[in-house]
């Protein structure tokens with residue numbers, strides 16, 4: 179492999195193809211190949227993935243696969259699964275795939291029997307969630323737990339809340355979960371003000387147990403609990419109502435949570451990849467350990483596909499390469515995630531962290547600046563809500579926005595004809611985006627020549643359609659693993675480290691430095707830039723300080 183993939187002949191070939199691609203239209207690609215739809219459809223586990231409505235020719239696909247070879251994608255996949263320290267800036271293995279290995283698998287990394295440790299924690303989580311679900315685990319006053327409140331942010335929040343919402347059809351009717359993430363006090367207030375402390379269990383979820391938002395929320399939640407339980411409530415009550423999920427036992431006990439009530443994970447699990455670890459405890463309590471195990475098994479089937487399939491039939495690799503094609507070679511800036519499932523209403527938000535914290539990088543592994551466009555902006559809303567909000571811009575705007583349509587043949591709740599109507603929108607949209615409406619069609623419908631141009635849809639907007647029979651825990655695991663490996667593929671081609679997040683770390687440090695200037699009436703707000711100084715002064719005066 180050449181030192182920089184972007185200097186390779188394979189890269190140049192794709193640049194050349196991109197330059198002449200403006201003339202290619204999906205109408206022609208489908209017109210000249212009646213079997214394109216079937217030919218460019220692949221299966222990964224329970225997911226049928228139709229990528230035929232993407233702006234690619236066979237020539238481009240071949241060139242993308244050659245680029246993947248040049249970038250050593252196969253070898254990088256092997257290195258990740260084997261536990262090599264591919265997160266070079268933190269000198270860590272990247273082993274979220276080990277979180278879903280079956281009990282009888284073998285993986286020893288850095289002298290650690292990874293599978294045994296993973297299953298030891300899963301077993302403890304299972305036993306604990308059984309107790310909470312059955313009512314055997316009681317609070318300080320002897321009452322059973324009715325509400326589980328997860329306190330965490332980023333990967334310690336987005337995965338659990340997304341999966342909890344996605345799997346609502348599988349949850350216990352006796353337990354509700356809530357999620358506090360923002361340090362905005364209104365989040366804490368809204369999620370607790372109508373709860374009974376006696377029946378509330380908090381999970382303080384933080385890989386580092388050093389995150390300002392989470393520790394502040396957890397401290398205030400403990401105050402709320404003790405005040406609500408009244409006289410006599412102290413450390414014993416905290417032990418009944420607070421458990422922790424973290425990699426840092428010292429900080430957990432420093433906070434006052436008994437480490438007997440701590441569920442651990444490891445530094446080789448990145449926050450945004452941590453849902454299948456103990457970070458998923460709230461989800462396990464809601465849906466039960468069996469459904470959680472189904473979700474892990476779903477992840478694992480896609481992991482195995484990614485690890486073993488040749489690249490030409492490797493679905494995450496192909497979709498990752500398509501994303502590189504759009505982003506780096508065709509200049510697309512964003513990527514829409516459009517699930518036709520209300521249960522997946524937090525899926526795009528979840529993927530934002532997964533993809534943008536992973537691939538929002540401009541420096542390559544060797545420290546040199548990337549001389550090309552990397553990570554896209556991921557965004558989206560469930561259909562059909564999105565249709566009545568932003569689809570107009572996708573259909574007739576000036577930007578290229580590749581979009582993933584995710585749908586299910588069977589709804590979790592079937593009511594009348596609703597699901598068929600819902601899915602008719604799903605199928606109609608990808609067709610309209612691809613093939614549009616020509617001026618001749620518009621005029622033939624009787625539209626006046628003055629208005630006709632406004633009603634023309636150029637089409638040629640790329641989409642990928644992902645369908646499964648229904649949204650089950652296993653299918654959810656498959657979907658998440660699919661996007662994890664798409665993200666990995668992109669990072670590999672770009673030769674960036676998809677597993678650190680130094681940019682976010684800077685913001686955390688600066689917020690901690692600024693905090694005293696907001697709260698103290700004596701400290702002058704003068705040593706920042708003129709804009710920040712003025713804004714802090716305004717804030718302080720409005721707060722009466």
Ligand SMILES: O=P(O)(O)OC[C@H]1O[C@](O)(CO)[C@@H](O)[C@@H]1O
Nearest residue numbers: 332333334384385386389449682
């Ligand atoms: O789980 P922790 O350590 O509280 O971190 C929360 C989040 O903060 C980040 O470090 C930055 O947003 C994420 O990567 C992580 O998921």
